[in-house]
Amino acid sequence: MTExxxxxxxxxxxxxxxxxxxxCRIMRTCHRLGLRTVAxxxxxxxxxxxxKLANIAICVGPAASxxxxxxxxxxxxxxxxxxxxAVHAGYGFLSENANFVKACEEAGLIFVGPSSHAVAEMGSKIKARHIAKEAGVPTVPGFEGVNAGYDELAKAASELGYPVMIKANSGGGGRGMRQVTSPDALKAAINSAQQEAGASFGDDSVFIEKLIESPRHLEVQVFGDGRGGALHFYERDCSVQRNHQKVIEEAPAPNLPEAVRExxxxSALKLTSEMEYAGAGTVEFIMEAGGDSPYFLEMNTRLQVEHPVTEEICGVDLVEFQLRLAAGLPLPLTQxxxxxxxxxxxxxxxxxxxxxxxxPGTGTFLEVNGPAGLRFETGVATGSTVGTNYDSMLAKLISYGPDRENARRHLIDGLKSLSMIGVPTNQAFLIDCLEAKAFADSTFTTGFLTETFPDGWSPNADELTRLRGAAARASFDTGEDDPRQRRDGFRTIYNRRGARTDFVVQDNFGTAELTLWTGSCSAVEVDGKSFDMTDVEATFFEGPDTLYATRNGLTIAANIVAASDAKLGGVGTGLSEGDIAAGLTGLVTKVFVTEGEEVKTGTPLLEMEAMKLVHTLTAPFDGKVSNISCADGETVQVKTILMSIEIEEEE
Known part of the structure; x- marks a missing residue:
């Protein structure tokens, strides 16, 4: 603190x-250094x-960001x-807003990051490309005409050769980006990209780049001293992406020739020095898989989400570096x-x-418990509520090992033991990504997810059946350790009763009818296929009206009844056939149908907005609309039945 x-x-x-x-991550470093924090x-x-972690907390307004x-x-x-x-903006929100940085400077506050000028220069992708070229850094072939009209853009696309990529000049995250494979599709793609860019960033200018069709996404962590000096902390591979949003990141980049690394x-140091950049930044590159020519993509003038992997391999704390530079103190390391x-x-x-x-998923966490031996950066804890107002990212799990395979295996094991119960997460999906052959072999590109899950992701059917069987067995165990009476995690390995019971299990993955055999022969049977349940172990949590069951990273939120009760209309199994329910809490933005209207399978029924995303609910089969219980502009809770589709009787 004295320093x-x-x-x-x-x-x-x-x-x-x-x-x-x-x-939370920034505050931990501040507290370690003896600095007070304000949330x-x-x-x-x-x-x-x-x-709760901050020394002082100040409310700055209503829920809307x-x-x-x-x-x-x-x-x-x-x-x-x-x-x-001092003010540290992290990433997202105001972290790359030049007006905010300038406001801090004018208010006499120390902005922990680069100058407003640097943020503005790199905030424009067109300006960034010009600066990169001046520094001698290769850029993706393209055309950056400011406020260019359609004719100029069309001519540039023709000269570059299709396919091309339309990109927004401002912003990122995949917004304002469109791939174009032929001249016929160019005009519509430009108009669409401009509309999205204007709505998202207040700047509808776009430019064109040659599309690299099978790319790797590589980036270098840099740190400038503001006087032309710069350090690098080596590179990361961030090629596993969904809709241009990173999913998995690692350092160093695997299968990267040393000549390409150099x-x-x-290039990253040239650009950082050319700008006389101050603070942490990331210079991003794109390269054809198997190639040796990385092209400059953009520079992020802030700390990246994925900075922990760099910290792990280099043994540094980048937030400490940022704070030291902001205070005018010398950096603790040389290159x-x-x-x-x-x-x-x-x-x-x-x-x-x-x-x-x-x-997006919503709810309240019954438990959040990170795995031992791994770095767990989280913004939620047991009791935290996740709504629809902000980005869906909850936490990051980071592994470290002497080599890539060791780190990969540790991360898979950590995800299988990580406990985040009460809110749907992508935990099981991430395990499948890490276990996929292309990832294990380091042969992936940015097309990894569509190539690995061409029909979309779903959990392993056999594992889901075993977990449902374990949940059914636990739900109807009437012993003194009845899980329905528990509020904490507990484990059930066997059932003292020997019998056959038919169940209906409704959970977040659908509805299943299963037969559970208990006693000397412990098994679950679904559609004539039997699974041995003797050694199947799961962990359970009792929610307000749901039993949560989790095993090896896969979690279900289940409602379970005996099949006889379901047929008798006793304890409800959830939705009736044809009921259209809200998958999450959100705002109904548009109801497309009216009472009595006849619809076909797939007909859009209504539109909902939650977590900055728009979701369209469609008809599950042909029928007639009935019982509409929502309206435009209405906020509805998860599981609320919004309307029904009735199958019309044949005369």
Whole structure:
């Protein structure tokens, strides 16, 4: 603490202008260094984990991020009120907003990051490409005419040769990007990209690049001193992506020739030095798989989500580096002292349902418990509630090992033992990704997910059946350790009764009718196929109206009844055939049908918005609409029946 108090730019208190796992991660380093922290929060986040970790917490507005986390005057006022000398914005929200950086500078606050000028320069992809070219850094062949019209863009596309990629000048995350394979599709793609870019970033300008069809996504972690000096912390591979959003990241990049690595590092340092960049940044590249020519893609002027894998192999704390530079203190290492060792892999754990097209998940966590021996960066804890207001990322799990295979196996084992119960996550999906041959062999590209799961992801059917059988057995065990009376995790390995019982299990993956044999022969039978249940072990948690069962990273939220009760209409099994229910809590933005309207299978019925995504619910079969119980603009809770589709009787 003394070092920061006597620094050229003294810092005692840091306001963290963010939420979730990155806010918590920044605070931990601040506290280790003896610095006080200030959390900002919206009304929806009053009980959030980052609020509890901070020394001071200040509400900056209502749930909508535009009225809270993105509201620059409110954040600046919170910094002044709290007495903070410095502001760290993490990633996302205001972290790459040049106006926010400038507002901090004008308010006399230390922005822990680059100057507003650097943020603005790199915030424009067109300007970034020009700067890269001036620094002698290869860029993807393209055309960057500012405010170019359709004719100019069409001519450029023809000269580049199809396929091409339309890209938004501002922003990222896949928004404002369109692949075009033929001239006939160009105009519509440009219009669509411009509309999305304008709505997302307030800038509808676009440019064109030659499409690299089978690429690897590589990036270099850099750190500039603001005077032309720069360090690198080697490279990462972030090729496993969905809709241009990274899913798995690792360092160092596997199967990368040393000559290509040297090109990456040299280009990244050239660009960082050319800009006289100050602080942590990431220079991103794209390269044809199997090629040796990496092209500059963009520079992110902030800490990256995936920075932990770099920290693991280099043995550094990049947030500490950021804080030291902001305070005017010398950096603790020179380039010669940064020597990578071993391998690290990170997965992003999100509140999503991969089996349902990655629909966002909501709920309250009954338990959050990270696995031993792995780095677990989380923004949620037991009791945390996940709503629909913010990004779906909950946490990150990071492994480290002496080599890649060791790190991969440790991460798989960690995901299988990680306990995040009460909110749907992508945990089981991530395990399948890590176990896929292309990932194990390091032969993947950015097309990994579509190639590995061409029909979409779903859990292993046999494992799902065993888990359902275990849940059914636990649900109807009437012994003194009846799971229905438990509020904590417990394990059931056998059932004391010997009998055959037929069950209906409804869970987040669907509905199944199964037969459970207990006693000397422990087995579950589905559709004539039998599975031995003798050694099947699972962990269970009792929710308000649901039994959660988890095994090897796969979790179900189950409602279970005896088949006889279901047929008699006793205890409900959930939805009746034809009921259309909300898959999550959200806003009904448009109802497309009316009472009595006849619809066909797949007809859009209504549209919902949740977690910044729009979901369309469709008719499961031909029939007539009835019992509409929602309206445009109405917020509905998960599992609420919104309408029904009745099968019309044949005359």
């Amino acid at each position: 920061f108090l006597t620094a050229p730019n003294p810092i005692r208190t840091v306001l963290v202008a963010n939420r979730g796992e990155i806010a 900002i929060y919206s009304e929806a986040d009053s009980e959030a984990l980052h609020v 535009s009225e809270s986390y993105l509201k620059i005057p409110a954040v600046i006022e919170a910094a002044k009120t709290s007495g903070a000398e 090109k990456l590092l040299e 010669d002292q940064i020597v990578p060792k071993g391998h690290s892999i990170e997965v992003r754990i999100t509140a999503e349902r991969p089996e349902s097209g990655f629909m």
